[in-house]
Amino acid sequence: LVESWSFLDTVESNFRPLVVIELAKGTKQETIEWLTKRIVDKKANGGAQLLIKPLVTENGVENIYLVGATHLRLLLGAETVGLVKECSDNSMRTFTYSSRKTFKHFADDNHNFLTMAECQYIIKHELENLRAKNEKMIPGYPQAKLYPGKSIVRRLLTNGILVQIFPLHDREELKKLSHSWYGRVKVGYQPLDDIRCYFGETIALYFGFLEYFTFALIPMAIIGIPYYVFAWEDYDKYVMFATFNLLWSTVILEVWKRMCAILTYRWGTLLMKRQFEEPRPGFHGVLGINPVTGREEPVYSSFKRQLRIYLVSLPFVCLCLYFSLYVMMIYFDLEQWALDYHEEHESNFSSLMLYVPSIIYAVVIEIMNRIYRYAAEFLTSWENHRLESSYQNHLILKVLVFNFLNCFASLFYIAFVLFDMKLLRQSLATLLITSQILNQFAESLLPYWLQKRYNRRMKKRMCSKKTDMDLSLAEQVNMEKEMGTYLGTFDDYLELFLQFGYVSLFSCVYPLAAVFAVLNNITEIYSDALKMCRVYKRPFAEPTANIGVWQLAFETMSVISVVTNCILIGMSPQVDALFPDSKMDLVLTVALVEHLLLAIKFIMAFVIPDKPRDIQMKLAKLEFESLEALKQQVRGFQMQLHFLLIHH
Numbered sequence: 001l002v003e004s005w006s007f008l009d010t011v012e013s014n015f016r017p018l019v020v021i022e023l024a025k026g027t028k029q030e031t032i033e034w035l036t037k038r039i040v041d042k043k044a045n046g047g048a049q050l051l052i053k054p055l056v057t058e059n060g061v062e063n064i065y066l067v068g069a070t071h072l073r074l075l076l077g078a079e080t081v082g083l084v085k086e087c088s089d090n091s092m093r094t095f096t097y098s099s100r101k102t103f104k105h106f107a108d109d110n111h112n113f114l115t116m117a118e119c120q121y122i123i124k125h126e127l128e129n130l131r132a133k134n135e136k137m138i139p140g141y142p143q144a145k146l147y148p149g150k151s152i153v154r155r156l157l158t159n160g161i162l163v164q165i166f167p168l169h170d171r172e173e174l175k176k177l178s179h180s181w182y183g184r185v186k187v188g189y190q191p192l193d194d195i196r197c198y199f200g201e202t203i204a205l206y207f208g209f210l211e212y213f214t215f216a217l218i219p220m221a222i223i224g225i226p227y228y229v230f231a232w233e234d235y236d237k238y239v240m241f242a243t244f245n246l247l248w249s250t251v252i253l254e255v256w257k258r259m260c261a262i263l264t265y266r267w268g269t270l271l272m273k274r275q276f277e278e279p280r281p282g283f284h285g286v287l288g289i290n291p292v293t294g295r296e297e298p299v300y301s302s303f304k305r306q307l308r309i310y311l312v313s314l315p316f317v318c319l320c321l322y323f324s325l326y327v328m329m330i331y332f333d334l335e336q337w338a339l340d341y342h343e344e345h346e347s348n349f350s351s352l353m354l355y356v357p358s359i360i361y362a363v364v365i366e367i368m369n370r371i372y373r374y375a376a377e378f379l380t381s382w383e384n385h386r387l388e389s390s391y392q393n394h395l396i397l398k399v400l401v402f403n404f405l406n407c408f409a410s411l412f413y414i415a416f417v418l419f420d421m422k423l424l425r426q427s428l429a430t431l432l433i434t435s436q437i438l439n440q441f442a443e444s445l446l447p448y449w450l451q452k453r454y455n456r457r458m459k460k461r462m463c464s465k466k467t468d469m470d471l472s473l474a475e476q477v478n479m480e481k482e483m484g485t486y487l488g489t490f491d492d493y494l495e496l497f498l499q500f501g502y503v504s505l506f507s508c509v510y511p512l513a514a515v516f517a518v519l520n521n522i523t524e525i526y527s528d529a530l531k532m533c534r535v536y537k538r539p540f541a542e543p544t545a546n547i548g549v550w551q552l553a554f555e556t557m558s559v560i561s562v563v564t565n566c567i568l569i570g571m572s573p574q575v576d577a578l579f580p581d582s583k584m585d586l587v588l589t590v591a592l593v594e595h596l597l598l599a600i601k602f603i604m605a606f607v608i609p610d611k612p613r614d615i616q617m618k619l620a621k622l623e624f625e626s627l628e629a630l631k632q633q634v635r636g637f638q639m640q641l642h643f644l645l646i647h648h
Contacts, residue, residue: 084268200541
C-alpha cells in the first residue's frame with residue numbers, strides 16, 4: 001500500500017467532479033492557495049492526494065471548487081475506509097488493493113467498480129482527515145487556531161471560512177433511479193439496491209424499513225376493518241385483536257433484524273469494522289492530550305458536562321413536559337365546551353364542532369414538537385459532547401421523551417383517568433390523521449414547491465447569460481448549492497415511531513389506525529423519494545449495519561403497548577363482570593396476564609435469531625479465515641526470528 005501511494009499520480013486528464021467545496025465570499029487568496037495545496041499534496045506530506053479545480057463562471061473564478069480523484073487513488077481510499085465488496089467466489093470481503101483481482105467485476109479499466117456514492121464517501125473521509133501539521137493557525141485568519149492533529153475542514157467550518165461540502169448528483173443515474181422508484185405508480189418493492197448505490201446504506205435502510213413496516217401493517221389493517229364494521233361499540237370483542245397485536249409487534253421487530261442482516265450483508269456494511277470516532281466539529285475545550293490516541297486535542301471536563309445536563313438540561317426538559325401537560329388540560333376544557341355546545345344545539349354544525357378541539361390540539365402538538373426540537377438541539381450542543389454518537393444519543397433521548405408525552409399523554413389521560421372510550425377513539429383518530437397530513441405537507445409538499453420555484457428562477461437566469469463555459473455543470477452546481485440540506489433520517493424514523501405508538505398502544509380501541517397508517521406510508525414512500533431526488537442536496541453516503549437506537553425505541557414502545565392493552569382489556573365490562581366481588585382479584589389477574597404476555601414476548605425475541613443461519617455461517621467462516629491468516633503471519637515471523645537466531 002505504501003509503494004502504491006508513492007507511485008500515485010495526482011494528474012488525470014479526464015477529471016470527474018464528485019464533491020463541491022464552497023468557500024465564504026471574500027476568502028483570502030493565501031487561505032485558498034494553502035487549502036488547495038493541502039488537498040493535492042501527497043499523503044507522505046500530510047495531504048489528501050486528491051484533484052481539485054475551481055468552477056469557472058462568466059465572472060471568472062468564484063468561491064466554488066470541484067474535487068475529484070484518480071481511479072487508483074479511489075481504490076487505495078476504499079482500502080483505507082475498509083469498504084467490503086463481493087469476491088469472485090460470491091463471498092464478501094474487505095477490499096484491499098493488493099488482492100483487487102479477486103473481487104467480482106474488478107478490472108483496471110472498469111471505473112464503475114466503486115459506486116459514485118462510495119467514491120464521494122472516500123473523498124469526504126480524506127478531506128475530513130486532512131490534519132494540521134505545524135501550522136498554528138489558518139493562513140490569513142489568526143483567530144482560527146490550529147494545533148497538530150486538528151481536522152482542517154472542521155476548523156474551516158466552525159470559523160465560517162468553509163460554507164459547505166456536498167456531493168454532486170449524477171443527473172443520468174438520478175433520472176433512471178427516479179423513474180424506477182417513484183416515476184410511476186406501481187404495486188411492488190422499491191429498488192433498494194439502486195437506492196443504496198446512489199444514496200448509501202443509511203438512507204437505503206430507512207426506505208427498506210419504511211417498506212417493511214408498511215407491509216407488516218397490512219395484516220393488522222385487514223383484521224381491523226371487520227372489527228370496525230361489525231363491532232364498533234362492543235369493546236368486549238377486542239381481546240383477540242389486542243392479543244394478536246402484541247404478538248405481531250414482537251414478531252415484526254425480530255423479523256426486521258433478520259431482514260436488516262440480509263440487506264447489510266449483501267451491501268457489505270455488516271462486516272465493516274467500526275472506526276475510531278473523532279471529536280465532533282462543535283466540540284470545544286482547553287487543549288490537552290487524548291489518553292487513548294496520545295494526540296493533542298481539546299479536552300473538556302466530564303464533571304462540567306454532567307452539571308450542565310443535570311442542572312440545566314434536565315430541569316428544562318421537565319419544564320417543557322409540564323407545559324405540555326398544561327396545554328393538554330386546556331384541550332380537555334375545549335372538549336368539554338364543544339360537548340356542552342353540541343348538547344345545547346344538536347345540529348350538524350355542533351356535531352362538526354366536536355372534532356375541532358382535537359384538530360386544534362393535533363396542530364399545537366406538531367408546532368410544540370418542532371419548537372422543542374430546536375431547543376433540544378441547542379441544549380445538547382451546549383452540553384458539549386465530545387463524540388457525535390454521544391451527542392445523537394442525548395438528543396434522541398430528549399426528543400423521544402417529549403414527543404412521547406406530548407403525543408400520547410392526552411390518550412393515556414382519557415383512557416385511564418376519564419375512562420371515556422368513545423372520546424379516546426375520536427381523539428386517537430383525529431391525532432393520527434391530522435399529524436399525518438401535517439407531516440406530509442411540512443416535510444415534502446412545501447419544500448418541493450419552494451425548490452421548484454427556485455429552480456425555475458435559476459434556469460431563466462442561467463439561460464439568459466451567453467457564456468462559453470460548460471453551462472450544464474455550472475447550472476447544476478449553482479442550483480444544488482442552494483438546495484436544502486438533508487439533515488438525516490432522524491425526523492423520518494421519529495414519524496414512524498409515533499405512528500407505531502398510535503397503532504399499537506390503543507389498538508383494541510381503534511383498529512382502523514393500521515389502515516390509515518398503511519395509506520399514509522404508501523404516500524410517504526413516494527413523497528420521501530421525491531424529496532430525496534428533487535428537493536435536497538445529495539447527502540454523503542454513510543455506511544451502517546442497522547437502524548441503530550431506533551430498534552431499541554420501537555422495542556420499548558412494543559413493551560409499553562403490552563401494558564396499555566392489558567389494562568384496557570381489564571377495564572372492559574365483560575372482564576369486569578368476571579370479578580363482581582373483588583377488584584383486587586381483577587387487578588392481580590390483569591397483572592398476571594400482562595407478565596405472561598411479556599414473558600412470551602421476550603421468549604419469542606430470544607428464539608427468533610437476529611441473523612439467518614446462512615449469514616451466521618458465512619460470518620463464522622470469515623472469522624475463522626482471519627484467525628488462520630493471523631496465525632500464518634505469526635508463524636512466518638517466528639520462523640524469521642528463529643532463522644536470525646541460528647545465524648547469529
